[in-house]
Amino acid sequence: MMRKLLNHYKMVYFDASETLLTVPGAELVLQKFLSHRSLTRDATVINELFTEAFRLFYYSKQPEPFTACSPESDRMFWVNLYKYVLQKLGVDEAWSIDEVHDCCHELYDMYMAPEQYELFEDVRESLQLMQQMGLRLGIVSNFAPTLKEILRSKGILAFFDPVIVSTEVGLEKPDPAIFELAISRSGLSAEDLLYIGDHDLNDIWAPKQVGIDAIQILRYDHLKGKGIRSLRELFP
Template identity: 60%
Template sequence: MNISLHGFKAVLFDAGDTLLTIPGARAILQRYLSERELHREQEPIGVLFDEAFRKFYYEKPSSGTELCSPESDRLFWAGIYAFVLNGLGIREQRAEETIHEWSHELYDLFTSPEQYELFEDVIESLERLKRSGLRLGIVSNFAPTLKAILRHKGILHYFDPVIVSTEVGLEKPNPAIFRLALEQAGLHAEETLYVGDHDKNDIWAPNQIGIRAVKIKRYAHMTGDGIVSLRELG
């Protein structure tokens, strides 16, 4: 499907699983454990990652009043990594304190710029949208490293504003984070389009303040209406 951008002045984007991804998450964790004399196959690692994301991220209860801090973000994701480690039976071989320490090390590892790759349509699409006169921005639930990641990938300069949950103290699906983006950009809701992958965070939340939102389905398991490439914008 193609999404007409006629009448819009700006397109705001989610970051993770919309613009960028960690393609080798299974291999990263497998290597991390192997370096600690713990050997696990990638398949069970992948199954546990999928279960953790579904259980704690995609099905996460939300009130629409979420706040955020660097500490709360770290604790949330460290909890996911602890879930995966425990599912792999690491608790039977290492102390609880070690699992806690490793979960936080994995948070640092998985939020470092080197692990990320842009989806193949990103740079050409950003160039095209920018040339058409659209303002581009980001509203993302992410660690404080997001701007460093975007800079490392060579795309930070495309975006203004860049609203990061851990920097502004608000977290999707709280609609207030989208109000803040509009205020910082001097935009009205009706002239702004938002693109993201999460039904509640990226579709429901911006809709609450009048921003039209489009779901991007980067993976085969994703359902519902939406686009599968940024090339479908415009």
């Protein structure tokens, strides 16, 4: 059944983060960052605060009003998220406001660097299988301008054309306009496209507003909902 589903389309667009790639042990990265600055914090607590911050800043984000996206706005989103986590960790007892601010910017540069990312283990083989089926592949992602370099460093950039990055095109999910752009750049009709991503609003609701079918991928056991757990489920 899933094979017939894929064969119904001419092109598959993907989200990037938490769909194709991830930062493994993000809490350990921050723990090490803090320890180098003589601050000891528990990794489990850091992980819980990241989860809390993502829920508040990302998963609870309302669909409207839509605003323009830029490298600066993306940076500020993440700086504010990191600031929330650091303040919850009590770093403002040891650091000045300026030191917290500077560290948040340093964290942004660090977390957006290619060396922090790994592909999920099903990605490369799934992309190859889709390509063998004659499917075109693309990306629509809310991401820093480093995304293409990250994909290149992982050896998968060549699979995708186009790669639509929010900070490059000035649009970001869940604004359906970024999916209208995806339709335009594909040269196909909306019904010829399938989108796969992890976020119910950004990656399911938004593409459906312009007629693109979407499948949610749930990469972690704690995530609930209707979708797939692996890209391998798309194949017989």
